[in-house]
Structure formats: structure tokens, C-alpha cells
Amino acid sequence: MAKVIQEYKKCIGCGSCAAICSEYWKMTDDGKAKPIGSKLNSNGNYELEVEQVGCNQEAAEACPVECIHVKP
Numbered sequence: 001m002a003k004v005i006q007e008y009k010k011c012i013g014c015g016s017c018a019a020i021c022s023e024y025w026k027m028t029d030d031g032k033a034k035p036i037g038s039k040l041n042s043n044g045n046y047e048l049e050v051e052q053v054g055c056n057q058e059a060a061e062a063c064p065v066e067c068i069h070v071k072p
């Protein structure tokens with residue numbers, strides 16, 4: 001299992017993650033992105049557990065504000 005964490009407040013809504021990794025990322029009504037099926041934690045970050053990291057690594061590398069973190 002791996003964990004994908006997004007610092008939601010830092011997201012600038014550039015759309016890169018959703019373009020690169022639409023299996024796991026989608027844009028929201030407020031113009032930011034979030035991981036599909038993720039949960040909001042007490043720090044205001046979205047967390048998603050995944051079996052395989054998959055394209056989340058590419059999404060993290062593409063994020064211009066480095067708000068996506070992948071923990072194997």
C-alpha cells in the first residue's frame with residue numbers, strides 16, 4: 001500500500017495532475033484538484049491509500065507548487 005497526500009490549501013488549480021493522472025485526480029468546483037476518493041484529514045490535507053503508486057508519482061513531479069506527496 002502507498003499513501004498519496006495533497007496539501008489542498010497550496011493547490012493553485014493548474015490542472016496538471018488531472019491531465020497526467022485522471023485515474024486518481026479530478027478538478028473540483030472550487031477550481032482546485034483533489035485525489036478521487038480521498039479523505040480530508042485534520043490538517044486540511046487530502047489523503048488516499050492506493051495499492052500501487054501508479055501515475056501519482058508523475059502527478060507529484062508535475063505539480064508546480066509541490067503539494068502532492070507520495071509515501072510508499
Ligand code: SF4
Binds near residue numbers: 014015064066
Ligand atoms: S498539479 Fe498541483 S497545483 Fe496543479 S492542480 Fe494538481 S495539485 Fe493543484
